[in-house]
Amino acid sequence: MRRRTVWLLSICFCAVRLCLQAQDFKLFDRQVQLHGFASQGFIYTNDNNWLTMKTADGSAAFTDFGANVSMQVTEGLRIGAQVYDRNLGNLGEWHPSLDWAFADYRFKPWFGIRGGKVKTVIGLYNDTQDYEFLITSALLPQSVYPLDMRDANIAHEGGDLYGDVPLGRRAGNVSYTVYGGERRDSYYGGYPYALRETVAPINLTSNGGPQYGADLRWQTPLRGLLVGISRMNQHDDGKGTFVPFWNPAAGTIPYREYTRHYWLNQYYGQYGKGRLRLDSEYRRTYIYVVDFNGTSTGQADVRGWYVSGSYRVAKRLHLGSYYSHYAMTTHYGGILGMAFPPRVDTSLPENHIYDKVVSARIDLNRFWNVKLEGHFMNGYGDGPYPDGFYPGDNPAGFKPNTNALVVRTGLNF
Amino acid sequence: MKNQRSLPLVAAVVMFGSIHAMAGNVKIIANPSVKIESISVSEIKSVFLEERNSLHDGTRVEPVLSKGGPAHESFLKEYLDKNNDALQDYYRTLVFTGKGLMPKALRSDEEVAAYVAKTRGAIGYVSSTAPVDGVKTLTVYQFASDGARKLISRVEPAYPMILLSNHIGGTVRVKVTIASNGTVEDVELIGGNPILAEAAMAAVKKWVYAAGRSRTQAEISIPFDASR
Numbered sequence: 001m002r003r004r005t006v007w008l009l010s011i012c013f014c015a016v017r018l019c020l021q022a023q024d025f026k027l028f029d030r031q032v033q034l035h036g037f038a039s040q041g042f043i044y045t046n047d048n049n050w051l052t053m054k055t056a057d058g059s060a061a062f063t064d065f066g067a068n069v070s071m072q073v074t075e076g077l078r079i080g081a082q083v084y085d086r087n088l089g090n091l092g093e094w095h096p097s098l099d100w101a102f103a104d105y106r107f108k109p110w111f112g113i114r115g116g117k118v119k120t121v122i123g124l125y126n127d128t129q130d131y132e133f134l135i136t137s138a139l140l141p142q143s144v145y146p147l148d149m150r151d152a153n154i155a156h157e158g159g160d161l162y163g164d165v166p167l168g169r170r171a172g173n174v175s176y177t178v179y180g181g182e183r184r185d186s187y188y189g190g191y192p193y194a195l196r197e198t199v200a201p202i203n204l205t206s207n208g209g210p211q212y213g214a215d216l217r218w219q220t221p222l223r224g225l226l227v228g229i230s231r232m233n234q235h236d237d238g239k240g241t242f243v244p245f246w247n248p249a250a251g252t253i254p255y256r257e258y259t260r261h262y263w264l265n266q267y268y269g270q271y272g273k274g275r276l277r278l279d280s281e282y283r284r285t286y287i288y289v290v291d292f293n294g295t296s297t298g299q300a301d302v303r304g305w306y307v308s309g310s311y312r313v314a315k316r317l318h319l320g321s322y323y324s325h326y327a328m329t330t331h332y333g334g335i336l337g338m339a340f341p342p343r344v345d346t347s348l349p350e351n352h353i354y355d356k357v358v359s360a361r362i363d364l365n366r367f368w369n370v371k372l373e374g375h376f377m378n379g380y381g382d383g384p385y386p387d388g389f390y391p392g393d394n395p396a397g398f399k400p401n402t403n404a405l406v407v408r409t410g411l412n413f
Numbered sequence: 414m415k416n417q418r419s420l421p422l423v424a425a426v427v428m429f430g431s432i433h434a435m436a437g438n439v440k441i442i443a444n445p446s447v448k449i450e451s452i453s454v455s456e457i458k459s460v461f462l463e464e465r466n467s468l469h470d471g472t473r474v475e476p477v478l479s480k481g482g483p484a485h486e487s488f489l490k491e492y493l494d495k496n497n498d499a500l501q502d503y504y505r506t507l508v509f510t511g512k513g514l515m516p517k518a519l520r521s522d523e524e525v526a527a528y529v530a531k532t533r534g535a536i537g538y539v540s541s542t543a544p545v546d547g548v549k550t551l552t553v554y555q556f557a558s559d560g561a562r563k564l565i566s567r568v569e570p571a572y573p574m575i576l577l578s579n580h581i582g583g584t585v586r587v588k589v590t591i592a593s594n595g596t597v598e599d600v601e602l603i604g605g606n607p608i609l610a611e612a613a614m615a616a617v618k619k620w621v622y623a624a625g626r627s628r629t630q631a632e633i634s635i636p637f638d639a640s641r
Contacts, residue, residue: 023515024515031514033508033514033515035508035509035515037509066509068508068509068511070511070514072514075466075467075473076466078513078514080511081511082509082511100510100511102511104511104512106465106466109464109465114511114512118511127510128506128509128510130509131505131506131509133505134502134505134506164459166455169555223494272495272496272499274496275496275498277499312498412505412509
């Protein structure tokens with residue numbers, strides 16, 4: 001057994017070494033690069049199960065990995081693709097997806113175009129939220145970047161126009177991205193899972209639609225200070241099956257829902273000086289959905305913000321902390337409106353999650369880190385849109401407070 | 414006798430030169446295939462941040478970095494406004510969102526210089542005192558106002574023989590005031606070896622820029638490469 005483990009570790013070590021060495025090569029006299037990453041986490045919570053895992057017992061069902069290949073084809077043209085896979089409790093379930101795949105042509109520094117499946121630029125971290133190695137914390141603030149809702153905004157099939165415009169020495173630099181396309185929920189994502197876990201389960205087999213928006217960020221003349229604003233609009237049309245809770249005798253019938261309004265505004269700032277990094281973001285998402293085959297409506301107004309700081313106290317040690325604030329109000333109409341009253345009091349634990357977090361990150365080397373993190377949460381926000389806590393994962397009901405220990409390790413090359 | 418007399422001067426210059434190196438100045442080097450002789454600070458920044466992969470004259474370039482050391486730290490501070498952690502995160506963001514490639518990073522000035530010398534379009538940086546062969550050293554300028562002016566006529570500074578024979582190099586930084594008709598009105602020393610500065614300022618006074626609507630100012634770094 002011991003011998004087998006040693007063999008396995010040796011093979012892993014050799015594979016990593018090979019990957020590290022083979023990341024840059026030439027093909028048809030063109031530069032090609034291979035890169036990849038992987039992370040493994042463990043979460044233990046004192047009370048509520050969190051993020052679709054059985055965390056109250058301690059869960060290591062928190063794995064993700066990805067690999068990409070990129071090639072500079074001509075002076076301006078670059079192509080590439082990345083595959084991503086994850087298993088997060090009941091989400092992902094090891095179903096790989098094409099994370100991004102596009103061709104990118106930069107005509108000028110101030111104007112480029114990319115088309116294909118493209119990561120959606122929203123705020124500081126939407127397009128990089130899977131890459132834990134870019135941040136000190138093990139988890140991004142869940143009020144703005146919920147792990148379970150990753151699929152909602154992560155990428156679109158379409159195109160971006162982008163560029164960087166220098167404003168002169170005294171005015172800094174502006175970067176813009178304008179995008180449009182179509183986005184789809186994975187069946188193994190948080191939203192379809194949430195619908196399957198409700199008291200009136202819905203099997204949502206497809207959900208998606210047009211997504212468009214823009215991001216504008218200003219690298220200010222004050223060295224290290226970045227501020228920005230993002231706007232995203234999307235229209236979803238979801239189909240599946242369900243048993244009408246008002247008429248179970250009808251059996252399983254087709255289900256449809258669609259959004260009348262779905263938009264997101266995000267404002268953000270980042271300041272870095274030496275070993276210090278400070279981030280802050282505010283995101284508001286408003287969703288108005290017509291559901292249950294047109295018999296009901298639901299409105300959700302989700303507001304999340306956070307303030308975070310991290311400091312590299314030694315060459316290989318970073319310490320960080322953040323406060324993440326999530327609050328949601330909901331209104332229902334039609335049949336749902338008769339069954340569920342509006343939820344507008346955000347001081348109730350069912351409508352908010354206030355999360356105080358402390359983190360430590362140790363860089364074992366340039367490619368490998370280990371993180372330890374403590375979360376001290378008040379509220380569980382079990383509204384109609386996923387936010388980490390699901391009634392189906394907590395059949396005995398919710399406790400108002402949750403403390404969590406997160407251990408995560410990640411590799412990248 | 415002449416050499417003996419110059420020894421104290423050389424010693425002073427050597428001392429000044431070492432202080433200068435400690436201050437962390439770098440020189441920008443390029444493969445001889447790169448046609449330009451001078452480059453702006455903002456152009457260097459946009460090349461190394463992969464916002465552009467060609468220079469203003471259309472030459473395709475490939476940025477080459479150092480993995481660490483004083484030259485690398487100086488370069489980050491003077492040209493990129495980022496520390497090394499922030500720069501590595503920036504490149505990883507590009508790589509993992511498909512928006513760029515990881516640039517080549519080498520261990521030492523010698524490796525950077527050797528790679529730049531053999532790679533068409535390569536552009537890199539080494540410490541200002543590092544010997545470099547087979548590459549060209551670019552003059553770096555930065556306009557104080559937004560109106561960049563094209564350099565039409567350039568006079569190369571005469572390398573003081575006493576320093577050249579003692580293999581003493583460095584970079585001189587000056588601020589020039591350019592009249593609207595394109596002539597250089599004034600040259601002010603910002604930093605550098607005083608003997609090299611005298612030669613650099615004398616040459617820059619003879620430079621001619623394209624005419625502009627008004628008087629403009631620019632900061633220029635002029636490298637003196639003792640290994641040439």
